[in-house]
Amino acid sequence: KRQGIGEAIFCAQKSVAQINAALEMVVARRHPMLLTHLNVDSHAELTADLRDMLDYDPVSRTAFLRFDTECDEPVRDMVAVVAAGTSDAGPAMEAVRTLNFNGVDPTVIFDVGVAGLWRLLDRVDDLSRHPIIIAVAGMDAALPTVVGGLVPGAVIAVPTSTGYGAARGGDTALHACLSSCASGVVVCNIDNGYGAACAALRILKASRQIPS
Amino acid sequence: KRQGIGEAIFCAQKSVAQINAALEMVVARRHPMLLTHLNVDSHAELTADLRDMLDYDPVSRTAFLRFDTECDEPVRDMVAVVAAGTSDAGPAMEAVRTLNFNGVDPTVIFDVGVAGLWRLLDRVDDLSRHPIIIAVAGMDAALPTVVGGLVPGAVIAVPTSTGYGAARGGDTALHACLSSCASGVVVCNIDNGYGAACAALRILKASRQIPS
Amino acid sequence: KRQGIGEAIFCAQKSVAQINAALEMVVARRHPMLLTHLNVDSHAELTADLRDMLDYDPVSRTAFLRFDTECDEPVRDMVAVVAAGTSDAGPAMEAVRTLNFNGVDPTVIFDVGVAGLWRLLDRVDDLSRHPIIIAVAGMDAALPTVVGGLVPGAVIAVPTSTGYGAARGGDTALHACLSSCASGVVVCNIDNGYGAACAALRILKASRQIPS
Amino acid sequence: KRQGIGEAIFCAQKSVAQINAALEMVVARRHPMLLTHLNVDSHAELTADLRDMLDYDPVSRTAFLRFDTECDEPVRDMVAVVAAGTSDAGPAMEAVRTLNFNGVDPTVIFDVGVAGLWRLLDRVDDLSRHPIIIAVAGMDAALPTVVGGLVPGAVIAVPTSTGYGAARGGDTALHACLSSCASGVVVCNIDNGYGAACAALRILKASRQIPS
Amino acid sequence: KRQGIGEAIFCAQKSVAQINAALEMVVARRHPMLLTHLNVDSHAELTADLRDMLDYDPVSRTAFLRFDTECDEPVRDMVAVVAAGTSDAGPAMEAVRTLNFNGVDPTVIFDVGVAGLWRLLDRVDDLSRHPIIIAVAGMDAALPTVVGGLVPGAVIAVPTSTGYGAARGGDTALHACLSSCASGVVVCNIDNGYGAACAALRILKASRQIPS
Amino acid sequence: KRQGIGEAIFCAQKSVAQINAALEMVVARRHPMLLTHLNVDSHAELTADLRDMLDYDPVSRTAFLRFDTECDEPVRDMVAVVAAGTSDAGPAMEAVRTLNFNGVDPTVIFDVGVAGLWRLLDRVDDLSRHPIIIAVAGMDAALPTVVGGLVPGAVIAVPTSTGYGAARGGDTALHACLSSCASGVVVCNIDNGYGAACAALRILKASRQIPS
Amino acid sequence: KRQGIGEAIFCAQKSVAQINAALEMVVARRHPMLLTHLNVDSHAELTADLRDMLDYDPVSRTAFLRFDTECDEPVRDMVAVVAAGTSDAGPAMEAVRTLNFNGVDPTVIFDVGVAGLWRLLDRVDDLSRHPIIIAVAGMDAALPTVVGGLVPGAVIAVPTSTGYGAARGGDTALHACLSSCASGVVVCNIDNGYGAACAALRILKASRQIPS
Amino acid sequence: KRQGIGEAIFCAQKSVAQINAALEMVVARRHPMLLTHLNVDSHAELTADLRDMLDYDPVSRTAFLRFDTECDEPVRDMVAVVAAGTSDAGPAMEAVRTLNFNGVDPTVIFDVGVAGLWRLLDRVDDLSRHPIIIAVAGMDAALPTVVGGLVPGAVIAVPTSTGYGAARGGDTALHACLSSCASGVVVCNIDNGYGAACAALRILKASRQIPS
Ligand SMILES: Nc1ncnc2c1ncn2[C@@H]1O[C@H](COP(=O)(O)O)[C@@H](O)[C@H]1O
Ligand SMILES: Nc1ncnc2c1ncn2[C@@H]1O[C@H](COP(=O)(O)O)[C@@H](O)[C@H]1O
Ligand SMILES: Nc1ncnc2c1ncn2[C@@H]1O[C@H](COP(=O)(O)O)[C@@H](O)[C@H]1O
Ligand SMILES: Nc1ncnc2c1ncn2[C@@H]1O[C@H](COP(=O)(O)O)[C@@H](O)[C@H]1O
């Protein structure tokens, strides 16, 4: 791919037959492939042979299809993924897995929502050591703003659809992140951990063009 | 008034003629009256005699019309008004002035938005000493959530219309406050400092019915 | 918890496995715990041993996990919960149960919607004796406004998602409560009986700091 | 007109030149005409000759152009117009004037918002004597619901754009009226006193076809 | 009921157990009762004895519970129910059945949507003979406007949730009816055939107070 | 231009200085140019020399800048522009003028809104003779649906921003057109007479590629 | 049909019984009929005899009911259907099948989304040869704009409901198409491949009235 | 500032008096300061002495207040700012000026909207040489998607409020960017050129922590 990010199949609006067909073409080419939005039921119904080739994670609803047994040493300490609550684990893990698939091993810090601020404050020094931070939060999504105010790195917000009523399926979190009073926080679509990871990969790649 | 809160005239959708007329009736009755949403232009165009009787504050756009020179000692240390930014001063001061008019002198803490978290953390102990806190914030309105997570008192959020674009005239702040991940934070209408002060007055009054 | 309210697990966006795991940790610590948004199906699928320890109520979808057999005498006559229609029973009972779990026994007045105003008027004197009133109503949510105009206490509105079409899943009720023409009515998220109860607990606690 | 209601010109989106031109044609035909949404400035700028022929009311922004000096005795006691607050006077008076123009003299009851319920309750018997009631209210628009629950007649709700923030320019009032828990309340567009009066005129006319 | 309309139970947000319990109380009192929003599945699961007492119609999802075998002669030629498409049959039949339950036998004219205008024009003379017309239409809901422009009677619009995409679950039809360029058309909630019938009953009742 | 439509400058969000500068470049190239959204004030403030070269129409807010004195014979009877009310004249005339600028002389039929259906029906035969019809209407925008049901030609709907309240600045008209129950009606942006004319020009051009 | 487009039944909001009944009437008349929004489950449950007469396509959810064995030669090279992604196949194929049913055989170009621009650029010359182009795309729906900028023909955009979060079920794609910066692109309802095909048929028919 | 970005004053919701006061404090501290959203009128009304110290740009509505005459050599070739149309110049120049103020000199490429794709394609190689690209576009905002598909660098989208009707003041552009089918494009608030520049500065800073 022109952008240097491994290819991915978005499975949400595809039938099992369509996913099987796509995977067969991929296997024929022996091309590594990431599958996202592959829910537990669709995964279970895939052709057994294909399913056996997949490394599947139900929390993030992602699967890896890989052909190389040997890998490069993963990139560490460059990206941190912080999440507010356990309900945000799905999109947060989607970011983690997308990074893993592309050779990056992020630092993962969960359950540091701002209603219990001290848990987050305990991790500020650790966070500050990372050039790129993906902050995942739903409902009022205060986390990316607080993080953006505490650390100098690139902060990528992932608003999530957790909550009910006035949370509006993630709309409130999304618009809160976009209106963040911390300058320079950038935002991805609701629940889009995949996109946040791709943005981090773009930045890692871009940094090679930037003289230190 | 049945609720024991001093009467108020909401001037926003009234003509100068209508406000003059209302004030004349009030003066005739020698009834104390609070005016809200009285903008600078309308104030300047009021009948000079009436205007001279008003104690007007342009930031909060409120005016007091009072006939008693002597007052009770104001209630102190019971209510704190915290505001995120200087753009939130209007609604915050509307709350302060409504409290003042009803005999309450709140502690005022401005410019403690969460993008510069340390300023807020410096004031937590002070805030915790107040049984009632009015937290005023716009844009992503993270302040009420952070305050609600740090102090045990009654927290009344006033979302404001500051910001642009995704801030949607206060809608985002409003829905963020309602989705707050800090339990038991209650919410008023956008920019409604008056309502937050009235809620605080209701609580102060109610507390007399509650055995310690 | 810093706010002095018993802990709660929000079960709506958790799998049965996640709830089982959380409960096991809680049991190990012998920590009292409230579960909210635990629907009938999830409750039925919990590990039998854990389910036997729960005091479950299907209307409010709440469960208590308690280890102390003896309790303090509950606080009475301090909080009233009024609901407009039987369709509002879910959120109203969530408020009642959250209060119960935290040692408060509210006065419960159901089926007093304003389309049949006389039923509500019959209860006004009773309501006025309570310092805190939680008013639960959907559709046009006229109840909190009418109550707020009739009683001097603290009024906490819980808009509900009952209704269809223009009721917009609770949005209309929510915005009607926020625009209430009765001053000082405060508002919680749609269907958030839990939050209203937490706000009442905050006020009860705060009142101890307020000299009578 | 086919519907038997006098003709009207909606002036809001017309230039002064366009209104002058329309009036000249009307004068030439000696046709009675109602003008609505004619604001004070546009009225002042009309050709002096034409302006002199108009009976203009600035509160409702309506004008009558009439050529008959003698009139039928107006219809009384058939329609009541009730309004919640003084801010609702504009649309309420637009209904009153449209009725007047069409030979109906409604009973007018203003300032009976439900936050001060007793003022409304004092008028219930009077209201019940009217077969048709137009109820005008903004913000949470609880008035039409309360009226609809108290009287058996035809109730036509006019939501208004008074209020701010969550009142959403009348949207909240509109959707609250449509979700009214009082059965059979019908609704007009926001601020549409003209439409409510036309609906009342349709009912008065229709009633002649209905055997008693 | 104070409004003189037979009582009704709204079954949509009630469990089968709650409906059974309500019906048993009704049977004990031998009170006639209308049930609305009773879907086919809930109806099938009711206690057999109760179900046998119900006159159920699956299209309108309504049921009658009646104890009198003899009835008054129904009122004819007073109300017409017109519907645009077969997809609008549900709300249209809810209006018809609510009228039937209250002793009114409306003229029913279906499938006269304005995309095939001639079918509607063929029925204009018939429609004009009715003092009250309920016009049911979804999507762009042009029908109530066209009817309102052709007949002089009271026109009550019922926007429906038929359509997809830009139809927005009935929102577009609702707002189109409210913006109708035919004066004096009044509007009910989306799919609210019951409410439209109640409004017609209010008008029929009111007309007795109006001297011809 | 690649699409074969004369170039246009959209003046709405440009300062007078920016429009002057753009015109000077155009004059230097001696290139014909259409200006849209040029309001009366901006037009009056243009450099006198440039203003003198413009053929300006205040209703449509368009101006022509042309250098050829001789023109081809305009294309007639191919496009009809129908508009519902006089308030829709602005966008309707924008379509007419854009067609004129591009050598097409449309048939113009105004004031045929569906609330007075007979005026439209009188013109159906005339309309049917035109292969392309641009239908301009606001509020409930019933006109394009009715036209689309009556004629076989290509129907391009232009929803307009006329109306208030539930008309939502054209949103209701837009979504009503998109949900039209007449098949194959296509839609342009709110008030976008320019775009409708461009679509008509595309169709006229495309028809040359289509064998009869 | 007056518009010269074959008749169609919209099956989405009809029960299997209703579709069976409609088909029986059609068979009795031996009238060709297109069925749209006929999902796989409904199709499977139809009366076997009727189902055997249908030519059903599960991707587009359309079925043909035809009685003539011989057909005219289909019209070729006049319409192209381009789609951005495989998730857009449903509405795109609905357009293709509606065209097929009406004797038009479009050129089909799938998987040319603008994120991989070169695939689209490779097809521009081919596209330019077609007088009518239907462009189907979801999410940000950039495809119709890019196509509209590259080709001179009539461009009909079909926004689709693919995507999640900020894609808002197709709302974002719809409004992006309507705001397209390519002039003269016209738009259909979300997922409305049927409507786009009807518009193309209207244009093909209209072109016969247009002299070349 | 903790994030290493120069301080800024957001002037939009401040009075001239408030801006003067803020500037005086800044001057006293001799602290460099960026002013944003300072419109031409407010700028003209500032105290003359203060105004003379400002380097003001009316297009971007920004001003620099600087005290050092000597500067570091600006960083070049690291950031490109691309804008779709001249109406997007305001936010685009706000990004450029914010970068300038912080020592970065971006490559500026205007007027490359995708409706005239060839202008953009001519610049792709140039764009690809930049590690960070800020893409500014309104209406359908197709530009960031097309750019994101063509270049491997970090792409920061700035949706703008240009357009009318369905453009919804920038909402459509915002949600289109968030739904971009090009992976890893991140998004700022509507018209927020300042935020995009801050994000670019965060990335430039972060890249120093990333080993090449
Ligand atoms: N700033 C405010 N925001 C909301 N409501 C207000 C405000 N000021 C006054 N009110 C309410 O408006 C009522 C007076 O309304 P009016 O009679 O229209 O002046 C007061 O009794 C208050 O309940
Ligand atoms: N019904 C509820 N509505 C809103 N918030 C709740 C509810 N129940 C629990 N919570 C909050 O959710 C927190 C627990 O979230 P979690 O860790 O995801 O289980 C509690 O501490 C409460 O603050
Ligand atoms: N205040 C109003 N609100 C809504 N519709 C109105 C109003 N006044 C007049 N109208 C309608 O507008 C029509 C006249 O519109 P026009 O020809 O644009 O002046 C009248 O026949 C009425 O149907
Ligand atoms: N009234 C209009 N509505 C929508 N788009 C327009 C309008 N007038 C001109 N345009 C488009 O705007 C382009 C010129 O934009 P600009 O370069 O900003 O003046 C033209 O090529 C047209 O595509």
Ligand SMILES: [Mg+2]
């Ligand atoms: Mg959070």
Ligand SMILES: [Mg+2]
């Ligand atoms: Mg803030």
Ligand SMILES: [Mg+2]
């Ligand atoms: Mg209610």
Ligand SMILES: [Mg+2]
């Ligand atoms: Mg009211």
Ligand SMILES: [Mg+2]
């Ligand atoms: Mg219809």
Ligand SMILES: [Mg+2]
């Ligand atoms: Mg119209």
Ligand SMILES: [Mg+2]
């Ligand atoms: Mg796309």
Ligand SMILES: [Mg+2]
């Ligand atoms: Mg663009």
